[in-house]
Amino acid sequence: MVKPFVALPDERIRQKSQEVTAYDRSLKELVRDLIETSKVQENPPALGMAAPQIGVFKKVFVAKIRNKFRPFVNPKITKVSKQQGAYLEGCFSVSGKYGSAIRPLEVDIEAQDVFGKKFTKHYKGLPARIVQHETEHLDGILFIDHVYKQNGKMFRVAKDKKGKEMLVEETVDSVITSAAK
Numbered sequence: 001m002v003k004p005f006v007a008l009p010d011e012r013i014r015q016k017s018q019e020v021t022a023y024d025r026s027l028k029e030l031v032r033d034l035i036e037t038s039k040v041q042e043n044p045p046a047l048g049m050a051a052p053q054i055g056v057f058k059k060v061f062v063a064k065i066r067n068k069f070r071p072f073v074n075p076k077i078t079k080v081s082k083q084q085g086a087y088l089e090g091c092f093s094v095s096g097k098y099g100s101a102i103r104p105l106e107v108d109i110e111a112q113d114v115f116g117k118k119f120t121k122h123y124k125g126l127p128a129r130i131v132q133h134e135t136e137h138l139d140g141i142l143f144i145d146h147v148y149k150q151n152g153k154m155f156r157v158a159k160d161k162k163g164k165e166m167l168v169e170e171t172v173d174s175v176i177t178s179a180a181k
Contacts, residue, residue: 016139
């Protein structure tokens with residue numbers, strides 16, 4: 001079922017999630033809800049969704065990798081590359097805001113599937129960025145926290161006189177302050 005987002009200024013999005021201990025029907029339903037909620041997002045399309053974003057504070061997310069949403073249960077990033085890169089990120093829990101966050105370009109992640117079977121994967125490029133972004137949601141960390149710490153730039157979507165969308169720069173402090181209200 002498609003679920004509504006938990007977004008700033010709702011402070012629940014900063015809550016830490018609990019480990020999954022039951023690999024039952026409710027876990028499979030949660031993953032289905034995450035995928036269905038992700039699939040209906042069109043502008044922008046969802047590349048991932050963490051359980052806290054739909055108000056369930058369990059360590060679960062889905063990530064779109066090779067055009068398919070894959071579930072990650074109790075994920076843990078175990079290794080990151082020394083090489084880092086900046087990339088413009090957005091988030092449904094920080095509606096309409098985008099920022100350039102610097103992250104490792106490659107990661108190793110350990111997780112479980114919906115049956116509790118453990119797996120380890122190595123990701124680079126966009127998939128590495130997605131799993132980092134979604135894993136951090138499970139600890140109440142948002143991409144704007146990185147942008148703020150890195151003195152990066154934040155943007156919001158606006159329309160020009162002809163109705164064409166464009167990015168307009170904002171200060172990171174104004175995004176953090178307005179999100180805290």
